[in-house]
Amino acid sequence: MLILQQYIQEVLFRQRICVVPHIGTFSIQHFPARYNAGAQTLLPPRDQVVFTQSWQDDGSCLEWIALKENLVPAVAQRKLEKYIEEFREALQPGQALELPGIGKLQGDFAGNLHFHPEELPVDPADIPIAPIQREEPAVPSAPPAIPPASAMPAEVPVPPSAEAVEPVMTPEEENTLEAVTEGSIFRWWWAVAGAVILLGGLAAWWYIGRQAPVNIPAPVVTIDSTKHRPAPDSSRAATPAVSDSISYFVVLEEFQDSLSAAKKAVKRQSWKQNVVMYRRDNLYKVAVPVRSLPIDTTSELQENRSKFGINKAYLEY
Structure with missing residues (x-):
């Protein structure tokens, strides 16, 4: 049983799919980033382990055991059958089998297997996105009335112009600002990568859908019976028509x-x-x-x- 656990851990994270004969198939599916309107955050893309009881033996498990234990194929086949039997005994109804780093398998009385995946680690955190409030431009007021020249004082003091002062930042604040900027760019890169993967999957599904079989009817040939009517040949057996x-x-x-x-x-x-x-x-x-x-x-x-x-x-x- 420990051998099959090690096989699942090594093959699944290397090939993103792992087939265990007579048990099922483990695979890693990618979910792209999505926007949570309630919390106003952009959730990062993530990977999740999925299990199904359908399987198609590709020989990977037998080959892995033969290489791991240095066995010939015939002996490796008997070892595989023994390991599968131990794996099934550990999945009796009401018992759970832990797969470290992957999840938990549990059998029921109907012979079905239920998989509870673990949360795979994700580096980027949620990105808060706040709505932008656009302010209306202020309506310009009427210019003040200019008093007559006789009412103005002889000299009006002009205040000195204020010079722009550049803010002074400490080295710690500059490092923090650079880290925040790089983290934001990294999070957006994950969002764009998830969108590209989603579009690629849709394109592949559309291409496979176009490969569906199309039944082309056989051409029908019309023969004029008034011209070149061949003489019947009783010695030749009747040949079925193409339309049959x-x-x-x-x-x-x-x-x-x-x-x-x-x-x-x-x-x-x-x-x-x-x-x-x-x-x-x-x-x-x-x-x-x-x-x-x-x-x-x-x-x-x-x-x-x-x-x-x-x-x-x-x-x-």
Whole structure:
């Protein structure tokens, strides 16, 4: 059990995602800065650990154990099964398992796991933002009346002009002013970085959405029966029309969250595999679009199972 705890701590903060077979998936999600209108403060961006019981084994845990304990893959697999069994025993109903620096896992009587994350440290503090009150310009009053020359005194003393005095600051006050200025610039940099990350995520979601499969109907060819009518050939078997073909999907993998499905679809597309991602029955599926005759669906399924090495692949219309 301690081995899996160490594995989660090392891999999660290095790769921002960690898969524990037969347990679930830990990931670090970034939340951008947001404005609290009630307190009139700008909350800084933050990272939070998220856990889901869905998992897709990528072999990282087995490889980590083999390297950590210097074992061959077969022995490392038996060690992994033993560690997973100990991990499950520690998650009995009513018991909580502490993951230092990450959070707490707790099982219930229904076999579900509940995760309570810890607050990750955040450097920048809240930035107070006070509303600006704009003052209306004062209405100029009428100029005073100029008395006649006879009423003015012979000499009017002119007061000396006041010279601008530059404020004198101590070295401690100058250092404090520079620190406040640098801290404000650093906080605004975090806010801008969070906005850029949010826009990048929206752009990636829009690009993946455009990759959705589109069924293109087969072209219909019209033949004039009055010209070049071929003689019937009784020895040749009738060939089914092109319009009898159907479109369907060979589902390779399915996920409960769109992030994992999108990552898998992009990864397979980078391998030059013709796959798409779509949602059905509250599941996100990675599949191969296929168009064939109804009689060829079984052979297409077997061919894709052998091609991708996934025996659990199935058809979906």
